[in-house]
Amino acid sequence: MKWNNYVSLSEKFRNQRVFDGCGISGFINLDGKRENGDQIIDMLSILSERENGLGAGFAGYGIYPRYKECYAIHLLIEDEQSKEHLIRYLDEIGNIIQSEPIPTKIPSNVDNPPITWRIFYEPRHKKSISDDEQVVKLVMNLNDHFNGVFVISSGKNMGVFKGNGWSHEIAEFYNIKDYKAYMWLAHSRFPTNTPGWWGGAHPFNLLGTSVVHNGEITSYGTNMRYLESFGYKCTLLTDTEVIAYLIDLLIRKHKIPVPIATMALAPPLFSTIEAMEPRYQIALKNIRATYRSAMLNGPFSVIVGLSCPKPTLVGLSDRKKLRPLVAAISENKNSIFLSSEEASFKRLKLKEAFNFKKIWQPKSGTAIIAQVGEGLLRNGMETPFEKINLTVEGDI
Amino acid sequence: MSLNHSIPSYFHIKVDREICRKCKRCTNHCSYDALSFNGERIVSDDSKCVACQRCVAMCPAGAIRIEKNDSFLPFHGNYTRRIRNIIWAQSGNGGVLLSATGNDRPIRTIFDDLLLDACQVTNPSIDPLREPIETKIFFGRKPKKIVFSEDPKKLNNISLKTEFMPNFEIDSPIMVGHMSLGSISYNACMAIYQAAKELNILAGSGEGGLHQDFYEYGPNIITEIASGRFGVDINYLQNAAGIEIKIGQGAKPGHGGHLPGEKVNTLISQTRMIPKGSDALSPYPHHDIYSIEDLAQLISALKEATRYKVPIGVKIAAVHNSAPIAVGIVRGGADFLTIDGFRGGTGAAPRIIRDHAGIPIELAIAVVDKRLREENLRDEVTLVAGGSIRYSADLIKAIALGADVGMCCMPVLIAMGCRVCQQCFRGLCSWGIATQQEYLVKRLDIDVSRNRIINLFHSWNEELKEVLGAMGIDSVESLRSNRDRLRYIGPNPKIADILGVKHAGE
Known part of the structure; x- marks a missing residue:
């Protein structure tokens, strides 16, 4: 494992975006039952061809039932002084319900461990601005202006654990198998250079939205400038960050239903749209026109975890499916699995005698959406408005 | 002696x-x-x-x-x-010396100092002959967000609430700029409008009204309201893909139009609705627009007149303070904004203005795009940029800097036969383009010219797709303002700063 520069990007790479190939995995239990980290570790670590020991991470949803009303702020901190400074600041502007180290197992040969810390936090309620918005501003501010401090996640009843190293090392470092979650996301990476920066690993998170991503967003500049108009600050120089913020903008701020939001990120081709009936054309053309800067281009497959409006797992690939994504449903139909490769499912089958009802490859640019309590809403094989009853107000 | x-x-x-x-x-x-x-x-x-x-x-x-x-x-x-x-x-x-076409001084062209990016290894490039690459765009104002409501009990019941403003779909992000009947001939206008219709792109009418024969091409024409109000009536307003209030022109910021009486024959007189043989000199400012709120009033008057069915825009010349002016125009209700750079062309302009006033379009796009973003207005409007987009490379770079649509005139004239002799103001164009003399106009074959324009823009669109494919982008929307895909190799790093583009090698 590499320990240096875990909080901020080293000067050498400050101006460079990181390109990487990756392994991604995730699953959700539709009944909300919590599962320890064993399965997700197995699913991810088998994809070892897709990593080179320079970063991995996990996100668990439902891990902090005791503090489920608080924002769980996961932090990487450089030194004690920065930590004290941060705690004083948070105490001033809001309420700290609990402040504690994230338990880690530090290998014996390491003498300069990072401070991994978590704070369960409540902002002071204000009429002019929602709690969520306050926390978004806080995260942007801390990551942009606070030296020696980096927020890696900020959602309620969830947390991100990530760092530099092989996926099995990171899992061990954070004791991933000791956390119980109803939804897990995981990521291992093969970056093209070695920024040695923990914040650069996935998942990327903002409030309840976490993203693991395999690919390279060729529309990065367009997406980034669009997000900046809405006050997001893209400081991490990775394209995954813009995906997380775009999802936050569309789903949390603009309140666009999840299936429609995925059609903004990976819209159907105009030739497909023009063969549809008028109300669908109106909807899709206007989505493309309005959210033209939110469209994601380039090769990607992503797995997204959402805690709002309901706990949801989303899988989406680019319109040409230039990166892989495979889905599976368990025999009891209670769990939906997503992964870069089928090997993840085979591993579960062999190791944990886990049986699947079906394994399939979602279509390019078509979202797979599974929600706690609602089941598998979209299986990634549908045409855009299949199974959706869309009404359009006004003239058609 | x-x-x-x-x-x-x-x-x-x-x-x-x-x-x-x-x-x-x-x-x-x-x-x-x-x-x-x-x-x-x-x-x-x-x-x-x-x-x-x-x-x-x-x-x-x-x-x-x-x-x-x-x-x-x-x-x-x-x-x-x-x-x-x-x-x-x-x-x-x-x-005062007259001149035509655009600025002829050998000032360094910033477009030429920009290089494009391409994919290698970490992402695959796309072959436009094998995979779809989309160049369609929507011309007009977009909402800031779309409102959907979802039935909380049945998540699959979704209704779309937003009412949309008129948008015109075009198949390539290209517009033929405003050249009036008067500055160019009937045959040249006809060839341009027919080509625009065939390609489903836009063409500007210029400030000289729209001849009866051109009404059938109205769905692809942006009509212009200039300070002279030539040829403006309700049919002119309603038979258009969009209406543009012309405040300024890149070749002559701060000036109006100059059409000498000798050019005002029966055809021009009917179209412009002015007496035959009279000089058609449009005033320097609009005499009903002395400040920004007056412009807002004209925009809303035009919207009322067209029952909110036609996008209304404003064209300004790229000048020193274009960015705040652009913001004011968008706040004033413009659905699209056209900026015309200092190299933009003209049929007739005082040489002193053509050669010395205004700023380069590359810088204007960058600063206007940036300022509109800072005000969170950018994505609501369509930004059209012209002022010497010479070939597809300039178009691609203009879009990557932040324009939605590239506007050009000279390439169209050159395609029709223009040799850039810069004598348009004399009305003697031997190629039948910038003249009203019957025996010269006849020289311009409408069918041949139309086909040459279609060929030209077809090749631009193909080249645009080639570049998008090499960048790993399959839709032109994702190139717009994607300045990360540009690098600067010119001598002045300050320019790179203003453009928001890194130096090559960075």
Whole structure:
């Protein structure tokens, strides 16, 4: 494992975006039952061809039932002084319900461990601005202006654990198998250079939205400038960050239903749209026109975890499916699995005698959406408005 | 004997007497009287030659060549030949010098200092011949967000609440700029409008109204309301893909239109709704727009008149404070905004303004796009940029800097036959483009010209797709304002800063 520069990007790479190939995995239990980290570790670590020991991470949803009303702020901190400074600041502007180290197992040969810390936090309620918005501003501010401090996640009843190293090392470092979650996301990476920066690993998170991503967003500049108009600050120089913020903008701020939001990120081709009936054309053309800067281009497959409006797992690939994504449903139909490769499912089958009802490859640019309590809403094989009853107000 | 103060000619007409057949075709075709037949042979008057190349193209024997006449003036690096010619002309006629086309000074073009990115290894490039790459865009105002409501009990029941403003779909992000009937001929207008319809792109009407014959192309035409209000009636407003209030033009910021009375024949008089033979000089400012709130009123009056069915936009010349002006225009209700850079063309403009006023379009796009983003207005409007988009490379770079649509005129004229002799203001265009004289207009074949314009923009669109594919982008929306895919290699890092583009190698 590499320990240096875990909080901020080293000067050498400050101006460079990181390109990487990756392994991604995730699953959700539709009944909300919590599962320890064993399965997700197995699913991810088998994809070892897709990593080179320079970063991995996990996100668990439902891990902090005791503090489920608080924002769980996961932090990487450089030194004690920065930590004290941060705690004083948070105490001033809001309420700290609990402040504690994230338990880690530090290998014996390491003498300069990072401070991994978590704070369960409540902002002071204000009429002019929602709690969520306050926390978004806080995260942007801390990551942009606070030296020696980096927020890696900020959602309620969830947390991100990530760092530099092989996926099995990171899992061990954070004791991933000791956390119980109803939804897990995981990521291992093969970056093209070695920024040695923990914040650069996935998942990327903002409030309840976490993203693991395999690919390279060729529309990065367009997406980034669009997000900046809405006050997001893209400081991490990775394209995954813009995906997380775009999802936050569309789903949390603009309140666009999840299936429609995925059609903004990976819209159907105009030739497909023009063969549809008028109300669908109106909807899709206007989505493309309005959210033209939110469209994601380039090769990607992503797995997204959402805690709002309901706990949801989303899988989406680019319109040409230039990166892989495979889905599976368990025999009891209670769990939906997503992964870069089928090997993840085979591993579960062999190791944990886990049986699947079906394994399939979602279509390019078509979202797979599974929600706690609602089941598998979209299986990634549908045409855009299949199974959706869309009404359009006004003239058609 | 008085001294000869005539201006030395730039050109020398060389007629090869050995092969000249004395058919006199060249003398018929030269509209500038530079060639004549003296009964024995073709004689030339270099002082009248503008190097339009018509005689060269028409000579059946290939006996004519136009050469550069630069052998005799003493060299001076500061008082160049150009400066000396200006002084001689002004001391001869005592007036403001006229000029046409765009700025001809050899000022460095920023587009040429920008390089494009391409994919290698970490992401695959896309072959446009094998995979779809989309170039369609929507012209008009978009909402900031779309409102959907979802039935909380049945998540699959979704209703779309937003009412959308009119948007015009075009198949390529290209617009033929505003050239009025008057500045160019009927045949040239017809060829442009037919090509625009065929390609489903946009073309500007210019400020000279819309002739009856062009109404059928209205769905692809942006009509223009300029300070002269020529040819404006309700049909003109309602039969258009969009209406543009012209505040300024890149070639002559702060100036109005200049159409001399000699050009106002019956056709022009009917279309512009002015008396035959009268000068059509549109005022410098709009006399009902002395400040931004007046502009907002005109925008809303036009929206009322067209029942909110036509996007209304505003065109300004790229000047020093374009960014805040653009923000004001968008806040004033404009659905689209056109910026015209200092190299933009004209049919007639004072040379002093054409050559010295305004700023480059590359910088204007960058600062306007940036400022509109800072005000969170950018994605609501369509940004059209022109002012010397010469070929597809400029179009691609303009879009990557932040424009939705690239606007151009000169390439269209050149495609039709223009040789860039820069004499448009004289109305003698030997190619039948920038003239109203019947015998010259007839020279321009509408069908041939239309097809050449279609070919030109078809190839631009194909090249756009090639570049998008190499960048791993399958839709032009994802190139717009994607400045990360540009690098600067010019001599002035300050320019890269203003453009928001990194230096090559960074």
